[in-house]
Amino acid sequence: MEDILVIHSGAGSDQSYNPRLERYARESFRQSGALDSVVEAVRIMEDDPDFNAGTGSVKRIDGTIQMDAAVMTAGSIGSVVNIERVKNPILVARAVMEKTPHVMLAGDGAVTFARRIGFEDYDPSTPRTEELYRKALKILSGSEKDIPERYASYLKYAGIFGIPENKDTVGAVARVSGKFAAAVSTGGSSPMMRGRVGDSPIPGAGLFAGEKGAVVATGIGEEIMRRSLCYSIYHQMGKEKLEDIIKREIDGFRGVLAGVIAITEDSYASYSNSSMAVGVYRFGK
Numbered sequence: 001m002e003d004i005l006v007i008h009s010g011a012g013s014d015q016s017y018n019p020r021l022e023r024y025a026r027e028s029f030r031q032s033g034a035l036d037s038v039v040e041a042v043r044i045m046e047d048d049p050d051f052n053a054g055t056g057s058v059k060r061i062d063g064t065i066q067m068d069a070a071v072m073t074a075g076s077i078g079s080v081v082n083i084e085r086v087k088n089p090i091l092v093a094r095a096v097m098e099k100t101p102h103v104m105l106a107g108d109g110a111v112t113f114a115r116r117i118g119f120e121d122y123d124p125s126t127p128r129t130e131e132l133y134r135k136a137l138k139i140l141s142g143s144e145k146d147i148p149e150r151y152a153s154y155l156k157y158a159g160i161f162g163i164p165e166n167k168d169t170v171g172a173v174a175r176v177s178g179k180f181a182a183a184v185s186t187g188g189s190s191p192m193m194r195g196r197v198g199d200s201p202i203p204g205a206g207l208f209a210g211e212k213g214a215v216v217a218t219g220i221g222e223e224i225m226r227r228s229l230c231y232s233i234y235h236q237m238g239k240e241k242l243e244d245i246i247k248r249e250i251d252g253f254r255g256v257l258a259g260v261i262a263i264t265e266d267s268y269a270s271y272s273n274s275s276m277a278v279g280v281y282r283f284g285k
């Protein structure tokens with residue numbers, strides 16, 4: 001069976017990133033396994049300041065940066081929620097999976113754990129972070145009649161009001177030697193309150209991996225969580241064509257920003273209701 005690694009840089013991300021993602025996919029593929037491949041892919045993208053994960057993560061309304069990341073294989077999950085001041089949340093998520101009896105660590109507990117196992121204090125903000133923060137504050141200070149619904153600010157990001165900044169979260173799915181893994185990392189879906197948790201670190205919502213495949217989601221986390229999107233797709237795998245399953249699920253978002261990458265035993269697919277950069281690396285037969 002062919003090995004494969006598929007990575008994305010977020011629903012709404014510019015397709016001009018495709019060549020970069022192709023290169024990242026090639027560089028991060030590891031024959032040692034699907035888990036090593038997806039974690040390395042996400043780590044590389046976290047270190048790229050153009051993406052909203054690790055270095056370059058967006059700020060919360062209060063100006064702080066809290067990040068979410070998760071990794072999953074069949075039967076194993078590690079997740080960090082609202083972690084702050086670490087360079088690579090995905091490596092901490094993997095450590096939660098491999099070094100603790102837990103599945104998720106949140107907030108100051110996640111930071112304390114990271115420090116204890118050697119992750120140094122690190123400021124992930126960049127000039128781009130500051131620029132996006134200024135824009136987010138401007139949106140929020142808009143007149144109330146412009147924000148009549150709970151999701152108005154997010155819908156603006158979906159491009160409806162021409163401010164497509166809710167993007168550039170990163171994720172990866174891999175199949176290596178017939179085993180699957182999924183990984184995801186994000187600074188979140190700005191503008192958002194401190195403490196807000198998106199879909200990304202939630203198994204079944206932002207990612208899922210099992211015996212028959214792996215899925216990672218991107219887009220408006222609140223809507224993704226309401227649908228348990230990744231588990232919903234995983235559950236349907238094998239019943240019909242993967243492309244048809246993910247298209248139907250994403251079309252159900254009715255324009256609220258959402259996208260997915262997925263792999264099964266014999267196929268892979270990506271689909272988003274807005275632009276989404278994707279990189280694919282295939283190895284062997």
Ligand code: ASP
Binds near residue numbers: 011166220222
């Ligand atoms: N799903 C992420 C979140 O809501 C954001 C994204 O994928 O763009 O935190």
